Amino acid sequence: MSEPTALSKDSCARIEREMAKFPKKRGALLAALHIAQEEHGWISLGLAKTLAAMFEIQPIEVMEVVSFYNMFYDRPQGRHHVYVCTNLPCSLRGGRGMLRAIESHLGVRAGETTADGRVSLGHEECLGACAYAPMLRVGETYHENLDVEQAKRLIDALE
């Protein structure tokens, strides 16, 4: 996979619209990272340099934001993110058991990506679905009140 360095015209226009919402354009950096990641899936050093130029800051200032937040990635990701909530309310109702079962089903540990690049698996610290445990998210979509078999079927259906 080659390293992305450029943003599409559309992404740049969206980022500029975000900048206009803040008294200082730096306020739009998180929004810009979401937009850049929507386009490329992760934030490479090349993209960080492009964003740094747009925001008139140093690339390191972009990368320290990337590394601080869980939802930004500094390396290529699988086509789908599957994140299982393992915080206490979910753990009490089998969240960790579900994660272990998914790990052995996919043959990867949380934090890894399947060899075919289909799924990046992870665990999450509370997604605000505490009464609907166990649960996971696929990208931005929540799937709640799951059992292990449902979770496996859901993941198998991802292309």
Add this chain to the structure above:
Amino acid sequence: MGLKAPYVTNYLTQHFADDAFGQVDGYVARGGYEAARQAISRMSPEEVSTLVKDAGLQGRGGAGFGAGLKWTFMPKGNEKPKYLVCNADESEPGSFKDRLLMERGPHQMLEGILIAAWATGAEKTFIYIRGEYAYAAKQLQRAIDEAYSRGYLGARVMGTQLAHDVVLVRGAGAYICGEETGLLESLEGKKGQPRKKPPFPAMYGAFGMPTTVNNVETFSHVPHIIKHGKDWFRTLGTEKSPGTTIFGVSGHVVRPGLYELPLGTKLDEIIFEHAGGVPDGKRVKGVIPGGMSMPILPAGQLDVPMANEFLRERKSMLGTGGIMVMDETTCMVRVASVISYFFRDESCGQCTQCREGTGWMNKIINRIERGAGSSEDLDVLLDVAGKMEGATICAFSDAAAWPIQGLLRHFREDFEAHVREKKCPFPASFEL
């Protein structure tokens, strides 16, 4: 994928079963935006702050600070632009009420924001929503767009002299951004590391301007106080903690979910009468009453009214009203392991006590759980926890120490049994 109405409703959630309430027309048809119109056209900003202060509305984001009082800290005059921030970064494990309020009642929250804008003179509100709440963000953005197109936001709100803009900002997965100055840093496009206080946000907030930060639920109560008055508000809840809140019940109960009940409702009533008690005829072992930062209560103390003045007597707090119920099979060392891992993972790393303390607590607890702990480990754990309190820039470090201290206060025997038997003596407990 959106949330349904709570099992028990009151004024905040009474229309939540009704999809139309989330749309501008449905909201207006049910009396929506009338309170804002009334406040802006018939009351002075001072009268609004005073009314909310006298109603006794406590912030619902965890700290319980008086909302009306907070508004009065904003400087008078217009030399600098003033901002409101809606803290929608709900990330406290066990809490999911703000998600409901945004998904099912976005206009109710926006109306509260408008009233607060009038009271504080703020020209703009930044709603900072946690990155994972994509569905709630979508509902909220739609509601904001509707409000602009119908004149409830923008240059002349409802034809009055109030001008107000609302900007929705998505976070990206960091618990510390729920701390109000961590949030402000994040809003400025930086790492969410909390600021030293003073200066407080009312003097130096978002982008250096005077700023008031209130929680989603806090804003949502405001239109009801304007509409029905302070005396009505005080008929609900306790003398010191008026109004309702939305309790989130999770863990080992028959009906986990959301329940809007008056503050002061007894914890055992919520667990046994509303949430149906523990499944399979098992008994309760312990309950965390207010989100994961708040110390646990043992089974013998569930008769406590859910309001800060009573929970403090039991060395806990209401926090965000997230109630986590644990049955008799639960290993409290495993609970400590999950909790300490969370704080270790989410510490922003600025202060030594917190960065190092959270890691050491987690390591020691895991050693005990594996059966490799010693009896001195319990004293070291308490020593580390004690040194993490009151010594850091923000309250995260305290919040990491309190639950561990609470577990050792009420369930020390669980820890000692691990040391004695050199293994976890609770094989039926949840999987770690």
